[in-house]
Amino acid sequence: MSAPFDPLHFVGLGQRLAQVATTECELRTAVGRAYYGLFLLARDRRGITGRDRVHVRTINAVKSQAGYWATGCQLDDLRELRCVADYEVVPEKPQDRDWQVNWSRALNIVNHISPKLQRL
Amino acid sequence: MGLAISENTSASIGSVEPAADPVLSIGTSGSIIYATGTLIYSPLQIDPGVYVAEEEQQKLRIRPYPFWAHATASLMGEIHPETTYPNPVMDPSVRPLLTETVSGLLRTLLLLLEMHAYQSGVVVTRVEVRRFIDPDDDSEEIVVTQWVVLAPETALRYWDRLGGKIERWAGLLVGELANVLFQQIVVRVRWETGVRPF
Numbered sequence: 001m002s003a004p005f006d007p008l009h010f011v012g013l014g015q016r017l018a019q020v021a022t023t024e025c026e027l028r029t030a031v032g033r034a035y036y037g038l039f040l041l042a043r044d045r046r047g048i049t050g051r052d053r054v055h056v057r058t059i060n061a062v063k064s065q066a067g068y069w070a071t072g073c074q075l076d077d078l079r080e081l082r083c084v085a086d087y088e089v090v091p092e093k094p095q096d097r098d099w100q101v102n103w104s105r106a107l108n109i110v111n112h113i114s115p116k117l118q119r120l
Numbered sequence: 121m122g123l124a125i126s127e128n129t130s131a132s133i134g135s136v137e138p139a140a141d142p143v144l145s146i147g148t149s150g151s152i153i154y155a156t157g158t159l160i161y162s163p164l165q166i167d168p169g170v171y172v173a174e175e176e177q178q179k180l181r182i183r184p185y186p187f188w189a190h191a192t193a194s195l196m197g198e199i200h201p202e203t204t205y206p207n208p209v210m211d212p213s214v215r216p217l218l219t220e221t222v223s224g225l226l227r228t229l230l231l232l233l234e235m236h237a238y239q240s241g242v243v244v245t246r247v248e249v250r251r252f253i254d255p256d257d258d259s260e261e262i263v264v265t266q267w268v269v270l271a272p273e274t275a276l277r278y279w280d281r282l283g284g285k286i287e288r289w290a291g292l293l294v295g296e297l298a299n300v301l302f303q304q305i306v307v308r309v310r311w312e313t314g315v316r317p318f
Contacts, residue, residue: 052257053257053259054257055254055256055257055259056254056257056259056261059306060302060303063302063306064302066287067284067287068283069283069284069286069287069290069302070279070280070282070283070284070286070307071280071283072306073279073283073306073307073308074276074279076261076306076308077306077308079254080252080263083254083255083256087255095310104272105272105310108272108273108276109276112273112276
């Protein structure tokens with residue numbers, strides 16, 4: 001049996017993709033990979049199972065952990081960016097329409113919360 | 121009437137032991153107190169109708185820091201009369217979610233955000249309350265966002281410290297209040313650099 005997949009590989013893939021990105025498509029994809037990497041990490045660390053409302057249940061579980069309210073909110077921020085990336089061809093909010101800015105924001109959050117989520 | 125914190129909610133409650141924070145402490149009912157012992161806000165005293173923003177609330181307006189900030193600044197010898205804080209902007213999408221419980225929580229939360237900014241000496245350019253619906257599972261939540269003029273890493277640490285204050289407050293909430301706070305409301309901090317709103 002092979003070793004379980006490490007969700008942080010998704011984060012690394014997103015970062016590598018963004019480093020060479022020349023298109024909005026690549027940056028949108030990088031945001032999505034970064035979110036899913038940290039989401040899966042948090043989900044598994046908090047023992048969340050099932051698929052029904054699994055994103056919000058995971059984020060709420062992080063927020064409920066002592067000392068992790070802000071971390072949960074920061075992961076939730078990434079979730080919304082990922083939704084914009086995957087669902088909004090023209091982002092509804094004007095401030096979400098610059099994908100260099102969006103990726104920069106995502107990367108700052110990823111770098112900030114990744115060590116904390118690994119300590120969950 | 122908009123979201124601005126009303127000054128007539130203050131009342132003396134006598135002696136109060138300040139918490140570790142030099143200004144902010146939180147009373148046993150979830151009320152917010154500052155170190156002189158003045159009760160700033162109790163969620164049980166507020167008419168929820170006050171939270172529904174009027175149309176003019178949709179555009180950014182700047183108002184002075186509230187009375188408590190000026191009072192505190194005076195005590196600390198740090199008067200900054202030019203300092204202002206934006207009125208929260210309420211997106212109409214959030215109105216269906218404004219139950220009495222949610223409204224009370226939001227009002228205290230917005231005051232906590234304002235106090236945290238003031239205590240941290242951080243310039244805030246915008247505060248927004250809106251709804252977010254996840255298109256994957258239709259889950260919805262209320263998003264409270266505070267825009268600050270800080271570098272990204274500084275803003276994230278500022279956000280962490282704000283989270284700590286919110287957790288302290290949440291620990292004092294009774295009944296379903298804490299569940300509502302943890303499950304229906306998130307706080308975001310957005311950073312921007314080089315912006316001087318005044």
